[in-house]
Amino acid sequence: MKLLLVEDTPGLRTTLVRGLRELGFVVEHAHDGPSGLWAARHTSPDVVVLDVMLPGFDGIELLRRLRSEGVPTPVLMLSALSAVEDRLKGFEAGADDYLPKPFDLRELAARVQAVARRVAAPALPRLQLHDIEIDLLRHEVRRDGELLPLRRRERVLLELLALHLGQVVARETIEAKLYTEDTELRSNSIEAAVSQLRRAIDRPGEPSRIVTVRGEGYRLER
Numbered sequence: 001m002k003l004l005l006v007e008d009t010p011g012l013r014t015t016l017v018r019g020l021r022e023l024g025f026v027v028e029h030a031h032d033g034p035s036g037l038w039a040a041r042h043t044s045p046d047v048v049v050l051d052v053m054l055p056g057f058d059g060i061e062l063l064r065r066l067r068s069e070g071v072p073t074p075v076l077m078l079s080a081l082s083a084v085e086d087r088l089k090g091f092e093a094g095a096d097d098y099l100p101k102p103f104d105l106r107e108l109a110a111r112v113q114a115v116a117r118r119v120a121a122p123a124l125p126r127l128q129l130h131d132i133e134i135d136l137l138r139h140e141v142r143r144d145g146e147l148l149p150l151r152r153r154e155r156v157l158l159e160l161l162a163l164h165l166g167q168v169v170a171r172e173t174i175e176a177k178l179y180t181e182d183t184e185l186r187s188n189s190i191e192a193a194v195s196q197l198r199r200a201i202d203r204p205g206e207p208s209r210i211v212t213v214r215g216e217g218y219r220l221e222r
Contacts, residue, residue, distance in 0.1 A: 001116060002026040002173045004045035006036035006062070007078070008054050016049075019105045025112075026176045033057035040066055042216070044169045045073060047112050052079035052090065060093050067094035074115045078103070127162045129209070129222055132201060134162055143201075153178055154197045161210065161220035170217040194218055 003025050007013040013029055020027050028043045030036040033056035040048055040062070048066075052059040063075055074096040079086060087098045096115045099108060127134040133142045141148045141155055150158070160177050161169055171190050178193060194210055202208045211219045 001046045001113070002028070002044070002170075002176060003112065004036070004039050004043060004048045005029040006031075006033075006039070006048065006054065006059065007051045008032055009051075016105070016108075020109065023105075023109050025109070026172055028170075031055075033059070033062050037062050037065060040071065040073060041069075042168055044164045044167050044173055044217075047116050048073055048075045049108070049112065050075050050077050050095075052077060052081060052086070060089055063090070063093040063095060072119070074119045076108075076111055076115055127159075127165075129162060129165075129220075134159060141201075148200060150200055151196075153193055154200055157193055157197050158201065158220075161218060165220055165222060168213045168217050168219045174217065 001024075003020060005013065005016055005020070005027055007016065007029070008031050010031075013031065017027050017029050028039055028045065030039045033054045035056075036048075036050065036054065036059075039045075050059045050063060054062070059077060059079075063077070066073070066075070075094065076097045076099060077090040077095045078099055078101060079090070080101040087100075090098050096118070097111050099111055125135065125137045127136065131143050132148075135141070136159060139155060141150050141158060156178060157174065160174065174190055174193070179189070194212075198208050198210055202210075209221050211221060213219055
């Protein structure tokens with residue numbers, strides 16, 4: 001699972017990044033409102049862990065901007081402000097959960113996983129991309145009603161890109177989704193997986209639906 005941590009306190013940010021990575025999460029991080037907003041838009045996190053008190057603009061404003069743009073990524077807010085009114089501001093802005101400081105790393109990890117489960121694939125059982133339908137419950141992909149014989153890796157990659165339709169999905173996110181830590185990856189493993197998926201879903205003579213964004217990752221177009 002990929003997390004975006006937006007926290008301005010250097011020591012706490014370093015500790016959380018290290019601890020969450022040790023627990024198996026892929027973690028991107030930002031230190032203020034503007035950089036956090038950019039990362040939430042462009043790094044395709046599964047969950048955003050967002051501090052309220054940030055320089056630039058605060059976490060509440062960051063969250064309001066995300067929700068006004070229609071970004072549905074679940075957000076767990078962190079704050080030393082424990083008053084009910086402060087928590088309500090976060091929920092009203094669109095937060096999915098709220099964890100007051102100080103907290104135990106294990107509780108943070110458990111809440112992140114719980115938030116991710118609440119907004120997981122069953123809430124969107126099918127995704128439609130013109131002639132392609134992705135059934136997230138049955139793990140099937142069809143074109144014009146006909147089943148496409150995708151291998152598991154190709155199907156998982158398509159689901160990941162489709163769930164972030166129109167957004168760049170980072171190579172690190174794809175790697176974490178497709179491969180286990182024990183997998184020995186070649187330098188072109190991600191490119192090979194994308195190439196195989198292109199052959200499966202693209203129509204001959206038409207531009208690929210999967211766009212390569214050099215230095216960042218891949219984006220699926222409708």
